[in-house]
Amino acid sequence: MDINAFVNITSRAWALPILAKLHAGVPGRQAPLLSATGASRTAFAQSMAHLIDIGLLERNPGHGHPLRPEFRLTPLGQSAAEMAHKILDVSEEKEQDLLRRSWTLPVLATLQKPSQFSEIKRSLSTITDRALSQSLRRMEDRQWIHRRVENATRPPMPIYHPINTGAMISNVTSGVILG
Numbered sequence: 001m002d003i004n005a006f007v008n009i010t011s012r013a014w015a016l017p018i019l020a021k022l023h024a025g026v027p028g029r030q031a032p033l034l035s036a037t038g039a040s041r042t043a044f045a046q047s048m049a050h051l052i053d054i055g056l057l058e059r060n061p062g063h064g065h066p067l068r069p070e071f072r073l074t075p076l077g078q079s080a081a082e083m084a085h086k087i088l089d090v091s092e093e094k095e096q097d098l099l100r101r102s103w104t105l106p107v108l109a110t111l112q113k114p115s116q117f118s119e120i121k122r123s124l125s126t127i128t129d130r131a132l133s134q135s136l137r138r139m140e141d142r143q144w145i146h147r148r149v150e151n152a153t154r155p156p157m158p159i160y161h162p163i164n165t166g167a168m169i170s171n172v173t174s175g176v177i178l179g
Contacts, residue, residue, distance in 0.1 A: 023081035
């Protein structure tokens with residue numbers, strides 16, 4: 001999976017939890033998935049529509065009532081769901097609100113080695129400076145990344161690398177995300 005596809009998947013707050021719950025065996029109907037994820041109906045519906053649009057979910061033909069359809073993972077969705085399950089598995093329940101932020105996971109996926117701000121930005125072509133800065137600050141506050149300033153260079157250069165939960169998530173994505 002390339003980084004742009006990963007950015008697209010994580011652009012909806014509840015896409016990753018939905019994929020992870022489907023991988024864990026939660027039935028592919030609205031009520032069980034809503035209950036398992038804890039999402040609001042509107043956010044859930046938007047995330048489901050997004051997952052269908054990008055080809056990770058499909059309606060299960062011949063199953064479910066027309067007003068209460070059943071969904072299943074596509075072959076591409078199965079690999080994405082496996083990764084989503086691993087990501088949610090290494091993070092604590094109370095930390096998962098940060099995972100629903102748009103740029104948290106793509107930024108961690110690019111941090112396979114200590115990187116400068118400009119290197120991260122180059123890897124994520126569609127991210128703005130402001131979004132990257134806010135994302136890095138939120139993760140630094142949660143101690144998911146460490147910011148070290150190289151004073152030997154002019155101007156001083158901050159270097160970011162994942163730690164704690166951020167390092168575990170970065171490791172999970174390392175074999176799957178291709179830059």
